[in-house]
Amino acid sequence: MGANFxxxxxxxxxxxxxxxxxxxxxxxxxxxxxxINSAEKNPSLKIAILEKGKDVLTKVRISxxxxxxxxxxxxxxxxxxxxxxxxxxxxxxxxHRFMCGDVMxxxxxxxxxxxxxxxxxxxxxxxxxxxxxxxxLEQAKLHKVELFTEQNVTDFHYNEKFWEVxxxxxxxxxxxxxxxxxxxxxxxxxxxxxxxxxxxPVPSLFTFNTSDxxxxxxxxxxxxxxxxxxxxxxxxLKIKNVSPVLITHWGFSGxxxxxxxxxxxxxLAEQNYQCILEVNWLVQGEETLNQEETLLILQETKxxxxxxxxxxxxxxxLPRRLWGNLLQKSGVYPNELWxxxxxxxxxxxxxxxxxxxxMIDGKSVFKEEFVTAGGVLLSEINFKTFESxxxxxxxxxxxxxxxxxxxxxxxxxxAWTGAYLISEAIS
Numbered sequence: 001m002g003a004n005f006x007x008x009x010x011x012x013x014x015x016x017x018x019x020x021x022x023x024x025x026x027x028x029x030x031x032x033x034x035x036i037n038s039a040e041k042n043p044s045l046k047i048a049i050l051e052k053g054k055d056v057l058t059k060v061r062i063s064x065x066x067x068x069x070x071x072x073x074x075x076x077x078x079x080x081x082x083x084x085x086x087x088x089x090x091x092x093x094x095x096h097r098f099m100c101g102d103v104m105x106x107x108x109x110x111x112x113x114x115x116x117x118x119x120x121x122x123x124x125x126x127x128x129x130x131x132x133x134x135x136x137l138e139q140a141k142l143h144k145v146e147l148f149t150e151q152n153v154t155d156f157h158y159n160e161k162f163w164e165v166x167x168x169x170x171x172x173x174x175x176x177x178x179x180x181x182x183x184x185x186x187x188x189x190x191x192x193x194x195x196x197x198x199x200x201p202v203p204s205l206f207t208f209n210t211s212d213x214x215x216x217x218x219x220x221x222x223x224x225x226x227x228x229x230x231x232x233x234x235x236x237l238k239i240k241n242v243s244p245v246l247i248t249h250w251g252f253s254g255x256x257x258x259x260x261x262x263x264x265x266x267x268l269a270e271q272n273y274q275c276i277l278e279v280n281w282l283v284q285g286e287e288t289l290n291q292e293e294t295l296l297i298l299q300e301t302k303x304x305x306x307x308x309x310x311x312x313x314x315x316x317x318l319p320r321r322l323w324g325n326l327l328q329k330s331g332v333y334p335n336e337l338w339x340x341x342x343x344x345x346x347x348x349x350x351x352x353x354x355x356x357x358x359m360i361d362g363k364s365v366f367k368e369e370f371v372t373a374g375g376v377l378l379s380e381i382n383f384k385t386f387e388s389x390x391x392x393x394x395x396x397x398x399x400x401x402x403x404x405x406x407x408x409x410x411x412x413x414x415a416w417t418g419a420y421l422i423s424e425a426i427s
Contacts, residue, residue, distance in 0.1 A: 023174030027051030030180035030398035037423035039143035068129030087403030201374025385425035
């Protein structure tokens with residue numbers, strides 16, 4: 001006798017097989033962390049992860065040059081949030097509940113030995129991201145988290161008491177839905193159709209390109225400097241910081257530039273990445289010299305080093321090559337004697353040292369650390385639980401929301417914190 005496809009029993013079997021207590025869309029850092037912690041807290045839950053690609057945790061694999069910068073050794077929430085151009089206010093309370101030290105303890109208690117480098121970045125001691133991936137896959141298997149790859153989600157909506165998710169290969173049902181898809185335009189489009197507001201994504205964390213001849217023969221030089229952005233009309237974009245600047249074959253990079261690109265992401269996009277970079281090369285310890293202070297030092301040097309050539313007496317601990325180019329940029333011959341410099345030349349040199357300006361005419365992606373500013377509007381999320389304020393039983397974590405950070409493990413920390421608080425809320 002053939003099966004009675006209309007019988008209540010058959011319908012219940014299909015319903016149970018496809019129904020999950022927690023369904024996570026996105027097999028990345030936040031997705032795995034949500035699923036594993038939820039399963040640990042409540043082993044009776046049926047949990048699955050949907051990943052559109054053939055492989056999971058791809059961003060974990062390439063992050064930190066293949067070493068995976070899991071977090072940063074910053075243990076004060078008020079200081080930690082300062083690394084987030086978008087999300088600083090919203091993440092303060094979540095970081096009080098789960099932050100960097102908690103992440104380090106989480107991994108080490110599961111067999112992953114970590115190390116903290118001099119700049120505060122935290123990596124697996126093995127120096128390979130495969131250690132983190134292995135940990136996640138083992139924990140997911142241990143806690144019976146189901147994993148579905150090549151399941152490209154095409155739609156999801158709430159259906160009275162549960163979420164219905166349609167993917168390329170099959171349909172899934174879930175009591176709780178977690179979206180951790182990062183900067184995925186298709187998922188953002190679905191969320192928009194459900195009523196969420198998406199802040200338009202723009203690139204963050206990038207280097208600056210310039211055709212200025214100043215950078216020729218200076219590639220590889222790195223110095224601590226104060227940097228400031230201005231638009232083409234010379235108006236300050238009110239973004240300034242002191243950090244190492246790296247001169248490259250194409251322009252400027254290093255922590256100072258990456259921070260500028262992060263905090264100025266939207267303004268730079270509006271300017272089509274055409275702007276002016278202003279650099280003060282004279283950072284002395286905790287202090288930055290201004291033009292008048294510099295002029296006094298130059299005048300004193302002129303008196304004491306009168307018979308010496310400028311190129312042979314680099315000041316302010318600047319690399320010799322950089323010093324020589326700064327002399328040329330100020331219109332002074334490097335082989336000129338200090339005694340021959342006029343008051344005007346000294347003043348121009350002081351201005352060049354403290355306020356060099358370069359026309360920026362584009363950007364380049366910083367290695368593989370591609371980060372976007374944009375995503376679900378933060379005011380539409382309850383940051384106690386990371387649940388949507390608009391849609392019942394929908395949770396969002398990671399870069400799918402409008403939170404991004406500078407380099408150093410901070411973007412992963414946002415993912416871990418959001419995922420962990422979701423697991424607490426739904427388990």
